[in-house]
Amino acid sequence: MAEPVIAFDGVWKKFRRGEHHDSLRDLIPSLAKRLTSRKREQPLDADEFWVLRNVSFEVKPGQAMGIIGPNGAGKSTALKVLTRILKPTRGQIRVRGRVGALIELAAGFHPDLTGRENIFLQGAIMGMRRDAIRRRFDEIVDFAGIPDFIDTPVKRYSSGMNARLGFAIAAHLDPEVLLIDEVLAVGDFTFQQKCYARLEEFRREGIPIAFVSHNMQAIASLCDQVMLLRPAQDPIVGDVPDVLAEYVASRSAAADPRLNVIASSLRDGRSGRMVAGPITPGTPLDLDLDLVATGEMPRAGLLIQIVRSDGLIVFTGMSTLDGGREIDLRASDQLNARIAFVANVLRGTYIINIQLVDSMRQWPAAAVNSIQSFVVNETTRIAGCAELSPTYDLAVRSAAAESHATVKIR
């Protein structure tokens, strides 16, 4: 097996909460403190916290590691430790080879310089050689799609052009290790497709990638492994579907005080077995719920919502609108419900939210988010979110001969 190119070994990083004073007035107290408390590194001070806790992972050549987690979980800090901007409080980091970081792509741009001048400046900041930039200059301009504006100062650029130029420069780096921090949210749809295509290319070249993103679809399509960073907890490292499901489940909102969930399960409708691993599109699913109302809920309907991990609401349905009868719940009444549905959805991680809705007022009486989740894994569809089970009927009418052939594909 190949040597890992990126290796984190028990990395911890401490940050300080609250205001950091920068005036000379603070020099004397801080010096005094340093003298009295010598080299006492392990325990946290009252105003300190661990932003990275015991992070260990490896990325081997040709692998891509996704890094996910809620805001403030330390994703960007992990990348900054990797690029040596920050030094870990404890632990070891090894990175072999030239690091190309797709972080803050336009950070080095100066508004008064032209696109051309900024390409050389930003390229140098990212560690490119001048002759390498000169060699790939036309490609960069072409990729950014701004040949007409290359001699215009960057301050006259639209924010989209700015970001595109930034990515174009980064995309033509020649890195041995690639770090990406949520930079693909730039430009229009076509440009984003171009960016992902370029990343795929990097990956095919065998360049190891560490990729921070909130876009679970992007993580799922690019990465082999995912690390989930959690505040105040050790991170989880594992295969993409497992960790994504864990993440999505962990994001569940605080339990609704009006509703207690006694039990919930998600089963395969054909085998009756609990859904554990990824399923295929079209799998029938049964969601079983045992709920107890803490208060009065008259004339209620049960609503189910399926949300993909990137926030796309795939489906919302309600029992009363689908012909079910209204139910009246009094305090401490138990509701046993089974919702059967077919997962006609494509590749992705999905969460299930449920609500009890007051059907008179169409108003949610109680909600439980992320009560269950499932992962769909399929490889045949190129893109999309719903399984429409198409059939193809193609006919070729030859201009030369009168004969024609009909091809039917199911």
Place this chain on the structure above:
Amino acid sequence: MSLTADLKEMLTEQLHYRELLFEMTRRDLLIRYKQTIMGFGWAVFMPLVNTAVFSVIFTRVAPIGTEVPYPLFAYCGLLTWNFTASSLRAAVSSLTSNAGLVTKIYFPREIFPFSAMLVGLVDLAVGSSVLVALMAWYRVPPSKFIVLLPVVVCVHAMFTGAVALFVAMANLFYRDVKYIFEVVITLWMFATSVLYPVRMLGGKLGTVLRLNPMTAIIDAYRDVIFGRHAPDWTSLGAAAALSAVALLWAWIAFHRSEFEFAERI
């Protein structure tokens, strides 16, 4: 980490990122050239105006004796002092004004104060054309020690580099430094033989002022450019030794605290 490992890392990094150093210098020069009508004219304008003002004071109001005509004496002092003053002025806020780069992208942070110095060096070169013109105008021949000019420039750059690294780093940790710096740089100019020969001064004050390495450096410039006698080897040698030690110390201190920059900026 050991000292030799630090030194090795510092030098290899500078070597690896040398193109970035030139690119940053180019950026600063280009911006000034684009944003101002005078462009490089500013490099000679400020010392010239000061030369005119102080020439009136020190030739008409309170005449002092100098070996060469006073405007030449003053311009040489102001031009070379200006290298230190403008480099340091740019260096002091070079890290804090590039916070975006410091917190986001890794490269050796010495690049910021060093490129501030290279910009100052370009100004020095541009301004020296006026110095040559003044020497021609006053018919002052160059000294036979002119071959030592690169040595003096080297000592000057080492000393300025040491202070530049120190003030850039200090201002990142304590923002008061920028304001203190403005006061200090003004006082420092009058404590250096920029506008009058410190050699003239005797007594305790003279002794104290001669400890200032900038006086040794600026006197050495005058001696090797148009002096009629050999430079003061002792004071130049002392300044050179001090500059080398200071540069080494400041650079190592800077390098060792670099990883804190992104957190403390």
